[in-house]
Amino acid sequence: MLALIAGRGRLPEILVEGLRAEDREVLVCGYAEAEGSVPPDLTFSLEGLGGLVRRLKAAGVSEICMAGGITRPRLRLSRLDFATLLLLPRLVRGLRRGDDGALREAIALFEETGMAVRGAHEILPELLPAAGVLTALRPDRKDRADAERGEEIVAAMGAADVGQSCIVAHRQALAIEAMPGTDWMLTSLARARDGLPEGGLLFKAPKPGQDRRVDLPAIGPDTLRAASVAGLKGVVIEAGGVMLLDPEETIRIADEAGLFLWVRPKGG
Numbered sequence: 001m002l003a004l005i006a007g008r009g010r011l012p013e014i015l016v017e018g019l020r021a022e023d024r025e026v027l028v029c030g031y032a033e034a035e036g037s038v039p040p041d042l043t044f045s046l047e048g049l050g051g052l053v054r055r056l057k058a059a060g061v062s063e064i065c066m067a068g069g070i071t072r073p074r075l076r077l078s079r080l081d082f083a084t085l086l087l088l089p090r091l092v093r094g095l096r097r098g099d100d101g102a103l104r105e106a107i108a109l110f111e112e113t114g115m116a117v118r119g120a121h122e123i124l125p126e127l128l129p130a131a132g133v134l135t136a137l138r139p140d141r142k143d144r145a146d147a148e149r150g151e152e153i154v155a156a157m158g159a160a161d162v163g164q165s166c167i168v169a170h171r172q173a174l175a176i177e178a179m180p181g182t183d184w185m186l187t188s189l190a191r192a193r194d195g196l197p198e199g200g201l202l203f204k205a206p207k208p209g210q211d212r213r214v215d216l217p218a219i220g221p222d223t224l225r226a227a228s229v230a231g232l233k234g235v236v237i238e239a240g241g242v243m244l245l246d247p248e249e250t251i252r253i254a255d256e257a258g259l260f261l262w263v264r265p266k267g268g
Contacts, residue, residue: 003027003061006036007068051081066214067120119213131239137260147236150203158207164217169200186226205238220245224253234260
């Protein structure tokens with residue numbers, strides 16, 4: 001059995017739909033602190049992570065998939081269950097290392113009990129589109145230069161565990177993604193566009209050295225809508241490193257808005 005630890009957004013819905021279409025048994029686990037996009041079969045909190053691991057093992061879960069957005073929870077020591085209390089030094093150490101560190105610690109906890117951690121793209125390989133331009137509009141020479149600059153910026157951001165996307169125009173960084181996420185960045189740019197260079201693109205890629213089984217970036221219809229409102233020319237994602245949700249709808253929206261969508265191989 002596979003347990004899906006489900007956060008916000010469309011990705012958990014797509015995974016549940018795909019798994020159940022294949023008659024695969026899936027147990028949906030939701031965060032008690034935040035409402036996810038899929039009704040959970042059980043809920044848990046960070047303070048009950050140790051208990052969750054034991055419950056999943058007892059239920060016969062052999063695979064784990066973490067999908068969907070979450071806000072990093074606050075660890076409340078007074079609410080720790082006994083199983084999680086034993087893990088407290090590891091949890092604190094992981095949280096101090098940032099998002100990547102916390103995720104790596106969670107992966108290790110599941111793997112130590114014999115449960116394999118699977119990426120969403122491993123469960124549904126079609127989530128990763130083939131390289132190429134998917135829209136009628138194609139990037140020009142200036143767009144390709146901006147994409148090259150975007151790759152450099154995201155690599156530097158990722159090394160600092162900051163974010164996975166940026167907005168570039170004329171090789172200038174107009175915005176970078178931080179904790180509020182890509183949609184917030186695009187919305188903020190749309191509000192502050194006056195006086196900034198016209199056009200530009202959104203570039204999105206995984207962090208360098210990121211464990212791609214968790215927190216692999218994704219885009220979908222809402223991303224292209226927000227990019228259009230922000231006055232961008234297009235969206236560039238790293239081939240093999242960014243999931244494309246609802247591809248037909250996403251490409252349709254891009255074409256209607258006159259944007260390009262480029263699945264770009266790393267390095268150009």
